[in-house]
Amino acid sequence: xNDFQEIADRVGIEALRGExxxxxxxxxxxxxxxxxxxxxxxxxxxxxxxxxxxxxxxxGGERLQSQWDFFxxxxxxxxxxxxxxxxxxxxxxxxxxxxxxxxxGQNHAVYHDVYRRTPEEGWRFAERxxxxxxxxxxxxxxxxxxxxxxxxxxxxxxxxxxxxxxxxALRAGGFDAELLPDAAAARARVRELIPEGASVFTGASxxxxxxxxxxxxxxxxxxxxxxxxxxxxxxxxxxDRIRRMTAAPDVLVASVAAVTExxxxxIASGSGSQLPASAGGAARAIWxxxxxxxVPDLATAxxxxxxxxxxxxxxxxxxxxxQPSAVNRLLVLNAEPRPGRGTVLLxxxxxxx
Numbered sequence: 001x002n003d004f005q006e007i008a009d010r011v012g013i014e015a016l017r018g019e020x021x022x023x024x025x026x027x028x029x030x031x032x033x034x035x036x037x038x039x040x041x042x043x044x045x046x047x048x049x050x051x052x053x054x055x056x057x058x059x060g061g062e063r064l065q066s067q068w069d070f071f072x073x074x075x076x077x078x079x080x081x082x083x084x085x086x087x088x089x090x091x092x093x094x095x096x097x098x099x100x101x102x103x104x105g106q107n108h109a110v111y112h113d114v115y116r117r118t119p120e121e122g123w124r125f126a127e128r129x130x131x132x133x134x135x136x137x138x139x140x141x142x143x144x145x146x147x148x149x150x151x152x153x154x155x156x157x158x159x160x161x162x163x164x165x166x167x168x169a170l171r172a173g174g175f176d177a178e179l180l181p182d183a184a185a186a187r188a189r190v191r192e193l194i195p196e197g198a199s200v201f202t203g204a205s206x207x208x209x210x211x212x213x214x215x216x217x218x219x220x221x222x223x224x225x226x227x228x229x230x231x232x233x234x235x236x237x238x239x240d241r242i243r244r245m246t247a248a249p250d251v252l253v254a255s256v257a258a259v260t261e262x263x264x265x266x267i268a269s270g271s272g273s274q275l276p277a278s279a280g281g282a283a284r285a286i287w288x289x290x291x292x293x294x295v296p297d298l299a300t301a302x303x304x305x306x307x308x309x310x311x312x313x314x315x316x317x318x319x320x321x322x323q324p325s326a327v328n329r330l331l332v333l334n335a336e337p338r339p340g341r342g343t344v345l346l347x348x349x350x351x352x353x
Contacts, residue, residue, distance in 0.1 A: 009087070009117075013082075014077060016123050016124065017089075017113075019031070020128075026165075027168060029057075029058045029061040032061055033057040033061070036125045041127045042130075043128070044130040045129070047130075049064070066172035066262075066263065068097060068098070068262065069099060070098055071096075072095065072096050073093060074093065074094045075092070076093070078092050085116065086115065086126070088113060088115070090110055091111040093108065093130075094107075094109075095108075096140065098140055104140040105140070106140070107132050108134040110131045111128050112131065113127065113128055114127040154295075154307065155350065157291030158291055158294045166294050167179050167346055169260075172263060174335050174336035174338075174342070175336045178344070178345055180347050181347070182349045183351050185347075186347060187211060187213055187216055190253060190286060193284075194217075196222050196223070197223065198249075199224040199245075200223045200251045200253060201246050201249040201253070201274070201277055202218060202225070202226075202227045202252075202253050203252065205255040205352065206353055207289070207351050208288060217253060226246060246274065247276035248282065248283075249277060251284045252281075253286045253287075253288070254267070254278060254286075255288050255293075256289055257301070258301035258305065258309075259295070260301055261295070261296050261297070262298075264298055264301070264333065265287060266302070266305065266330065267330070267331040268327045268330055269328065269331070270326050270328050270329075271328070272329040279331055280341075282341075285342045288347070288351075289345065289346050292353075305327060308353065309353055
């Protein structure tokens with residue numbers, strides 16, 4: 001092998017190793033899997049897991065990453081030995097992480113690698129074996145970036161990268177999640193999702209009002225709209241009937257106070273009237289969510305409720321009803337156990353508060 005070829009091979013292998021860390025950090029499972037040969041192996045005996053082939057690596061990575069609150073991986077180049085179209089090497093890792101169940105820590109590890117030159121894709125991993133050399137499970141005192149310094153941060157739409165990460169996490173948790181460009185696309189998609197004649201309960205929501213979704217449902221005549229009927233009923237004498245109508249409609253259409261990048265929906269309520277349908281009472285639930293409601297984690301979601309959503313809702317309630325609002329009830333949906341029941345329409349623009 002001439003010197004120029006060896007230099008080119010080393011550059012290619014180093015780029016491959018850097019691409020791996022970038023794909024992990026960006027939670028891009030498809031790109032991660034494509035860095036391996038079709039029969040490549042990713043083995044982590046200390047976890048313990050082993051994935052063989054690109055599809056197992058993609059789906060296995062999705063399962064692992066759905067457990068993360070945050071994860072930071074720093075890779076440091078080690079040795080590379082090239083022998084024709086194969087090579088071996090080591091990459092040294094330092095990682096910090098926190099899982100959604102609250103466990104956290106940091107470690108130092110080594111990837112023992114086998115690389116293979118492919119005709120179409122260049123160098124790819126034939127095998128990566130992950131060995132932990134040091135593990136510290138002392139709880140981390142820090143937090144994921146993005147919490148911000150005040151409620152002003154909660155009004156701006158987040159980046160496309162964060163939206164895509166949120167959609168992936170929601171899907172990993174069993175939600176049907178779609179990323180749509182704007183409120184007009186959400187209105188069209190809601191019409192497609194709800195069968196004509198269905199009983200539909202619309203949660204009180206500025207997102208639904210401002211997007212036009214509430215009006216489409218309540219004034220179109222295509223559905224059995226529950227909210228207008230409830231508003232005409234006597235709460236003193238018909239409270240039981242109101243409760244049953246709102247708790248178990250064919251379809252709930254609502255919004256949320258926050259959605260986390262780890263795939264949780266956070267719903268705040270003063271009366272709790274829409275919570276039973278969200279929690280499982282509705283046969284189908286659709287949540288329309290603006291891009292400003294995406295936050296890194298549950299702790300930040302609760303901050304968003306108290307510091308941003310509540311003051312704005314309080315102002316609205318005083319103007320509409322002459323009385324303040326309150327966060328009397330909170331519902332957190334971490335996953336959807338019934339396939340096809342829950343759909344999140346996440347918009348690329350900010351709508352509502």
